[in-house]
Every structure is written in C-alpha cells, then in structure tokens.
Amino acid sequence: MIDKKEYEKMVADSTPGKFEGENPETAYYYDAMMNGDGEIVCFGENEVYTVFEISEEEKDVFDLHFDMEKNPVDYFSIWISEQGFVNGRPMTKTMYDELVEESEKYNEENEEF
DSSP, X not given: XXXXXXXXXXXXXXXXXXXXTOOHHHHHHHHHHHTTOSEEXXXXXXXXXXXXXXXXXXXXXXTOOSSTTTSOEEEEEEEEOTTSOEEEEEEEHHHHHHHHHHHHHHHHHHTOO
C-alpha cells in the first residue's frame, strides 16, 4: 500500500529544495527511480527521463485520472534539472510514444548511443 502522506511530507520538507513546486507523486516516482525502477529514455547524455507505467493503485492514490476517456494517463516521467531539481509529469500513451520516438531519432542522428 502506498503511503501518500510520506510523499507529501517529502515534498513539504524540501521547500526550498529538490521537490520544490512538485506534487507527492513526483517524490514517489523519484523514490522508485532511486531503487532502480522505471524505463530510461535518453536524449544523448545530458537529457535523461525515467518513465513509469502507472498502476491502478497509483492512479487512485495520487488522483492521476484526468479525463480518462479523451486523455487517459498511463505513464509518469521524472527528470532532474541541471540545478538538481526533480521534475515530474503524467503522460498519455501518445506523449510517451512521442518521447520515445524523439529520443530514438535524436540518438540516431547524433550517434551518441
């Protein structure tokens, strides 16, 4: 069971700090990323996203439903800015597919990976 209050506290305790302005789900997925979970999507070496498929429990706990008929949220991405701030956002399947496609195209053109 996910303890949402734990992640709300992480966000509240980091103001100012790495979760400043973020929601508890960002702290939750950051924690998962630090434990080795998630799919890495890279644009070269400098722009790295970790993407998670959102479970039904996570959708319920963090209220990540939005407009489920028109724009269902199925993924959540985390990235860390050059200044060390952790950023997160929910993603639709279309957004996820576009991110992966753009990453593959970028890396193919730049032959970094």
